[in-house]
Amino acid sequence: MKLFTKNKKEVNKHQKALNELIRVVGKERVLSSVEDRICYSYDGTKQKVLPDIVVRPGDTTDVSNTLKIANQYEVPIYARGAGSGLTGGAVPLKGGIVFDLKNMNRIIEICPEDFVATVEPGVVTKQLQDEVAKFDLFYPPDPSSAAFSTIGGNVAECAGGITGLKYGVTRDYILALEIVLPDGSVINTGGKTGYDLTRLFTGSEGTLGIFTKITVKLIPKPEKIRTLAAHFRNKDDAIDAADRIIDNNILPRTLEFLDQMTINALRGHTGTDMGEDVKALLLIDLDGTEESINYEMPVVENACKECNGFRIKVAETAQEREAIWAARRSISPALYNIASHKINEDICVPRSKIKEILQRVDRIKEDQPIYIANFGHIGDGNIHVNIMYNDDPGQEELAEIIVNKVMKEVVALGGSISGEHGIGNKKSQFMELEIPPHEYDIMKRFKSYFDPKGIMNPGKMFIR
Amino acid sequence: MEQQTHNNKIDQKVFEELCDAIGRENVLDNIEERVCSPFDTSEGKSIPDLVITPHSTEQVSSLLSIANKHSIPICPQWAWTGLSGGDVPVKSGISLDLKNMNRIEPLNARDLTVTVEPGVVIKDLQDEVAKSRLFYPPELGSAGFSTIGGRVAESTGGMIGMKYGVTREYVLAMEIVLPDGSVINTGRKTLKSVAGYDLTRFFVGSEGTLGVLTKITLKLLPMPEKIGTVISFFSDIDSALNATDSILIKNHLHVRSLEFADKICIDAIRESTEGEIPEEVGALLLIDVDGNEKNVANDISRIDALCRENSALNTSIANTDEKRNTLWDIWKSISPSLFKVNSMEFNEDCSAPRSKVKEALKKVYELGKAHSLQVAAFGNVGEGHVHLSVICNNGKVVDVPVNNLISQIFKDVVSVSRSNRSAQGVGDTKSEYIGLELAPHEIEIMRDLKRMFDPKSIMNPGKTFGNSSVHRNTHYK
Numbered sequence: 001m002k003l004f005t006k007n008k009k010e011v012n013k014h015q016k017a018l019n020e021l022i023r024v025v026g027k028e029r030v031l032s033s034v035e036d037r038i039c040y041s042y043d044g045t046k047q048k049v050l051p052d053i054v055v056r057p058g059d060t061t062d063v064s065n066t067l068k069i070a071n072q073y074e075v076p077i078y079a080r081g082a083g084s085g086l087t088g089g090a091v092p093l094k095g096g097i098v099f100d101l102k103n104m105n106r107i108i109e110i111c112p113e114d115f116v117a118t119v120e121p122g123v124v125t126k127q128l129q130d131e132v133a134k135f136d137l138f139y140p141p142d143p144s145s146a147a148f149s150t151i152g153g154n155v156a157e158c159a160g161g162i163t164g165l166k167y168g169v170t171r172d173y174i175l176a177l178e179i180v181l182p183d184g185s186v187i188n189t190g191g192k193t194g195y196d197l198t199r200l201f202t203g204s205e206g207t208l209g210i211f212t213k214i215t216v217k218l219i220p221k222p223e224k225i226r227t228l229a230a231h232f233r234n235k236d237d238a239i240d241a242a243d244r245i246i247d248n249n250i251l252p253r254t255l256e257f258l259d260q261m262t263i264n265a266l267r268g269h270t271g272t273d274m275g276e277d278v279k280a281l282l283l284i285d286l287d288g289t290e291e292s293i294n295y296e297m298p299v300v301e302n303a304c305k306e307c308n309g310f311r312i313k314v315a316e317t318a319q320e321r322e323a324i325w326a327a328r329r330s331i332s333p334a335l336y337n338i339a340s341h342k343i344n345e346d347i348c349v350p351r352s353k354i355k356e357i358l359q360r361v362d363r364i365k366e367d368q369p370i371y372i373a374n375f376g377h378i379g380d381g382n383i384h385v386n387i388m389y390n391d392d393p394g395q396e397e398l399a400e401i402i403v404n405k406v407m408k409e410v411v412a413l414g415g416s417i418s419g420e421h422g423i424g425n426k427k428s429q430f431m432e433l434e435i436p437p438h439e440y441d442i443m444k445r446f447k448s449y450f451d452p453k454g455i456m457n458p459g460k461m462f463i464r
Numbered sequence: 465m466e467q468q469t470h471n472n473k474i475d476q477k478v479f480e481e482l483c484d485a486i487g488r489e490n491v492l493d494n495i496e497e498r499v500c501s502p503f504d505t506s507e508g509k510s511i512p513d514l515v516i517t518p519h520s521t522e523q524v525s526s527l528l529s530i531a532n533k534h535s536i537p538i539c540p541q542w543a544w545t546g547l548s549g550g551d552v553p554v555k556s557g558i559s560l561d562l563k564n565m566n567r568i569e570p571l572n573a574r575d576l577t578v579t580v581e582p583g584v585v586i587k588d589l590q591d592e593v594a595k596s597r598l599f600y601p602p603e604l605g606s607a608g609f610s611t612i613g614g615r616v617a618e619s620t621g622g623m624i625g626m627k628y629g630v631t632r633e634y635v636l637a638m639e640i641v642l643p644d645g646s647v648i649n650t651g652r653k654t655l656k657s658v659a660g661y662d663l664t665r666f667f668v669g670s671e672g673t674l675g676v677l678t679k680i681t682l683k684l685l686p687m688p689e690k691i692g693t694v695i696s697f698f699s700d701i702d703s704a705l706n707a708t709d710s711i712l713i714k715n716h717l718h719v720r721s722l723e724f725a726d727k728i729c730i731d732a733i734r735e736s737t738e739g740e741i742p743e744e745v746g747a748l749l750l751i752d753v754d755g756n757e758k759n760v761a762n763d764i765s766r767i768d769a770l771c772r773e774n775s776a777l778n779t780s781i782a783n784t785d786e787k788r789n790t791l792w793d794i795w796k797s798i799s800p801s802l803f804k805v806n807s808m809e810f811n812e813d814c815s816a817p818r819s820k821v822k823e824a825l826k827k828v829y830e831l832g833k834a835h836s837l838q839v840a841a842f843g844n845v846g847e848g849h850v851h852l853s854v855i856c857n858n859g860k861v862v863d864v865p866v867n868n869l870i871s872q873i874f875k876d877v878v879s880v881s882r883s884n885r886s887a888q889g890v891g892d893t894k895s896e897y898i899g900l901e902l903a904p905h906e907i908e909i910m911r912d913l914k915r916m917f918d919p920k921s922i923m924n925p926g927k928t929f930g931n932s933s934v935h936r937n938t939h940y941k
Contacts, residue, residue: 111819113709158662164656169656171662171665185905187909195669195670195910196670199662203662220718248686288755289758289759295756349654350572350574350577351574351576352575380656416657416658417659419654420658435659438648439648439660442663443663445916449913
């Protein structure tokens, strides 16, 4: 556990802010015991830094009052949803206030006639998906964390997920936001005129303001989903099959790829019936009407066959489907069977460069004593490159070097260092690989315009 | 000759500087060229001092840095089809016509992306990507002649905004020349990217007030196997809108587009339809569905049944591309046909939540009636976008101030809606309504951000945030 060291003046300011917060926001919403603070010190990256204060707002007024106080005393403030982010977004790197938005978890309105819903940021994404499903509606963005991550966190990171190829990502579904700016003022964006502040704030990773209301677009819920798994003897065949499916004018709801190392990890984890000859796997969901799926499924099967796919299995029952997807969901824990540490990158390349980037990753790894497992959303070129290493001396440094090389190759191929996880502090060192200096400066100007005192999530996204 | 026609608002030295940088042949200064240029359907015309037609990013960059140095306003000209006045140079200055920047970069179909210059006509883009069996979903009624640069700058919703979303969702990356002449690249040419703030989408819909878009990378989708079109006639507006509710809201059909037209619009196009529309028709719906052949057949038979349930007089289905195109060509002629109607007072887009369109339209018609004015309405009711035209009866001059009438219509629409962001963006004919929705603090933020990029306010001045020198597009006949 790290503790951000503060000078006397800072300690003084924090104490004043704490007193003021207790007075204005209320004792029951402000935590400062060590036990409580420890619970807010980490996120999905396993970094731990102890915050000084935790504030758990109940409404927009609480958020506004807290920000005013934080701004007045120049105390850093970090928005936190479920704390499941993968790039350090919620970690209180420089001490200060962690802003726990989980209590703001009301579904304010679902408007089935207009296909929109308005929710508070603390609503768990799965809960939103389930609630709108009662009206036969569908909120498509579906990060693997949907069962526990919050919609506020999804918007802050512009989360993607497995439905991106067919349905797009979080930013495509955000219609309007209520945002509290660092000075405590409240603005409403979207659904009206002027510049697109909704998009500017979507993916801003808690560095510009705090969302207090989020209005999302919904679409009709597809009637049926059917799943197919296809096995391949090498990864290029699987990539070809994915291309061929799209060539046949079919946009699968999900089109997931697993490489050999990933499959090995699954073997060691749950045990699968996959033989040693399986070197790559495609998991495909089709959605739509029964007739439409019946029409498309044989086309998909054929595309896989034509690319040397074998044991092409269509899940006939809900249980079979669940079994296939349970394997996909267990990849993250299963990888720890390979090694005890993981750096989980989420690179995205132009679709035509998928084979090329995987080859380059192989070449970078070569005979280095670490493991790399690649899996992910091959439909949109968004591959999770997992660099696995052990506690042995030099392994961590080696892993870092490899990540560095991978990022350079990604950018060289016209790709992005992050397709969906965000930058946080874990990837801020790579920002300038991808973002040219002038563009970087423009982003910084947005940052200093909205947050002149730099209190919002300091240490994230930008390193200079 | 040059001496005679050259407008004396722009200094001769600056003129020469521009010619040196961009080429004399790309700097148009004779009166014919300047007058022809701002051909805008909303008729708030003014004449630019110069029209400049660059061929490259470098030329755009030189132009902007010269204009910035001398504080000369620049108005991007895109294609000249904007309906909300966004294309008309409000103050005199330079009109930037990007028609020569119309290259489409070679595409790799695997990427599902294409990179184009702003002057590419949407139709040409569609034809080009169709060769790879791909399509660019947010197409529009004016897709035949409007350009991608204009579309992106206005962030238009378009006819198939329903199933496929709006322009913004398809813009992945851009090359932009800022007012000081510097060139930036935003976003990545990948289907996903979240590195840093979303500068790309910030510029989408900025209406040429922040910079000039010189390259645009768009997301494409595999072309649907089949498209089917249904046209359904109703005796009155209520039945047509009830059918809409039934199709979209009660039965959740995910249609490609759903367009509505009322009686005045139908009357305006009747002569071009060779008697195919019976006299008793008071409203029509034009619906596109797409997908694989099973989807299309399924959706069409359901739509047909739902229209009949809602007392459709007649429903016909276009089975061939030729028939489809005929139907759509007729549809696209509504807007120009309305201009032929005598004594048009006002032409405007409004939008309301889908479920409120019926109520909004009802109010608008009542208002028209109260002032003895006819209101023609058509548009994408599926997306809640309606184009309204106000026409005065018998060519008589209206004695109520038209501005007030428009304000009233807007207030009515806004009172039943949460949004008035229309399919056409916010040109100067609408800028005075921003105050209806943006809070003062929000307007201040918009102005600050504008100043951050364009401190001398040379880019499309007077647009979006008021201070327009053109007094709307209303005119009396």
